[in-house]
Amino acid sequence: MRGFLVAFVVVGHASRVNRAIVGIASLALLAGCTSAPAPSFGPGAEGIGDPYFPAYGNGGYDVGNYALKLRYDPAKDELTGTATITATATADLSRFNLDLAGLTVRSVSVNGAPATSSRDKAELVVTPRDGLPRDRDFTVEVAYGGVPEPIKNSELGDGGFLHTDDGAIALGQPESASTWFPVNDHPSDKATYDFEITVPEGVEALSNGVPGGASPAADGWTTWKWSERTPMASYLATLVIGQYRVTTGTHQGRPMVTAVSTRQPRNGAAEQAMALTGEIADFLATQFGPYPFESYGGVVVDDERIGYALETQSRPVYGNVWFKEGLNEDVVAHELAHQWFGDSVSIARWSDIWLNEGFASYAEWLWAEERGRGSVQDSFQADYDETDWSRPTLDPGRAGLFGRAVYKRGALAVHALRLAVGDQDFFAILKTWTGEKRNGTARTTDFITVAERVSGEPLRDLFTEWLTADTAPKIP
Ligand code: ARG
Ligand code: ZN
Numbered sequence: 378m379r380g381f382l383v384a385f386v387v388v389g390h391a392s393r394v395n396r397a398i399v400g401i402a403s404l405a406l407l408a409g410c411t412s413a414p415a416p417s418f419g420p421g422a423e424g425i426g427d428p429y430f431p432a433y434g435n436g437g438y439d440v441g442n443y444a445l446k447l448r449y450d451p452a453k454d455e456l457t458g459t460a461t462i463t464a465t466a467t468a469d470l471s472r473f474n475l476d477l478a479g480l481t482v483r484s485v486s487v488n489g490a491p492a493t494s495s496r497d498k499a500e501l502v503v504t505p506r507d508g509l510p511r512d513r514d515f516t517v518e519v520a521y522g523g524v525p526e527p528i529k530n531s532e533l534g535d536g537g538f539l540h541t542d543d544g545a546i547a548l549g550q551p552e553s554a555s556t557w558f559p560v561n562d563h564p565s566d567k568a569t570y571d572f573e574i575t576v577p578e579g580v581e582a583l584s585n586g587v588p589g590g591a592s593p594a595a596d597g598w599t600t601w602k603w604s605e606r607t608p609m610a611s612y613l614a615t616l617v618i619g620q621y622r623v624t625t626g627t628h629q630g631r632p633m634v635t636a637v638s639t640r641q642p643r644n645g646a647a648e649q650a651m652a653l654t655g656e657i658a659d660f661l662a663t664q665f666g667p668y669p670f671e672s673y674g675g676v677v678v679d680d681e682r683i684g685y686a687l688e689t690q691s692r693p694v695y696g697n698v699w700f701k702e703g704l705n706e707d708v709v710a711h712e713l714a715h716q717w718f719g720d721s722v723s724i725a726r727w728s729d730i731w732l733n734e735g736f737a738s739y740a741e742w743l744w745a746e747e748r749g750r751g752s753v754q755d756s757f758q759a760d761y762d763e764t765d766w767s768r769p770t771l772d773p774g775r776a777g778l779f780g781r782a783v784y785k786r787g788a789l790a791v792h793a794l795r796l797a798v799g800d801q802d803f804f805a806i807l808k809t810w811t812g813e814k815r816n817g818t819a820r821t822t823d824f825i826t827v828a829e830r831v832s833g834e835p836l837r838d839l840f841t842e843w844l845t846a847d848t849a850p851k852i853p
Pocket of ligand 1: 533534535536549550551685686687688711712734779
């Protein structure tokens, strides 16, 4: 029906007869006997509605899976490939956006039919030939390429796609994914991932999830496969390409892959830390509930630009900075704790970041106590005494996402809950939370609701004080 209409418009000289026919065709369109978007179909929003980052994510759909087939040439810093995105419309869509920074789009198709696309800064606007009805699944395929760019951020630290001497590192929070694939870039839309990364022979390519092996590509290069089958927030997707000493094994019957840059000394602190991954994850499982993913691991990169570690799902990435002064177990406990707090249970809004960092910081105290390096109570007291209460833990502001009020004061709030409800209820709350919210997203108020239900005690005032008051709260 649509082709019929277009044909008449094309041949539509200004004759009265043709105008009449176009008019009839338009009426038919309004009557809905064509697959063209009806008036109720509208554009998806260009942001998902996070007040801290209005442009992050997009409205109108929910991604189920990203299948990324990428090729990276370290000599040219060039990335090329296709992203096949399977999603469900959450509104009647005439068009929708994906987040994509830099990079050139070669072609876009939706449900196998060519779609038109345009760029507006980091937004890729896709207009499918036919409207996408609400609740219906659709598939987008984007062929793209170019030299991916890092994200410079003086407030939060560098991230995005970083070129290295021997490869690349794609990493970063709160954003990074849009520098290497088209994405609904917000943790509230989690999805599964399949990666196929083709790199020159002799180069390792690491990512999230279960390893699918390395096989020769047609031109003598190597294709590495990884798949993360448990829903993952986009900032937790990572790609590490270069020269790594890779250790592959199993732990608790699941694949364990750790890797350390060959620039780090053999049997040095970085390798010792990675070797503790299984033991620390097992300890945390006794505190938080079953380990949430199908694989384990960790990667230590050697790059001065990465002055942090990140809880990339099932395989955290650690900057070498953490191991300069010898073995550091705290950072491993921290990133592994995020597998429960942040990765399995993700935040629906960035202002709730303490739900990630407060608990991961608390895990450092738990592991230190387990290792005989001081009690949790002593760690709590020491931090309580030196906390600046003028900054809030909840809703810390964009520039405060990774500040002390989120990490340290967040951990203090966690321990205050423990002191208020007692050990038995406290650990029951944590396990109920990770169990009920597994693979989902949540907000602070959801946590308080679970804590009150499990303990049977009113706790809202306690949380308000510990998360937001500007004077030192009374220790329960
Ligand atoms: N979530 C990471 C951690 O605490 C911190 C990431 C810091 N990000 C940054 N851009 N500096 O483990
Ligand atoms: Zn953290």
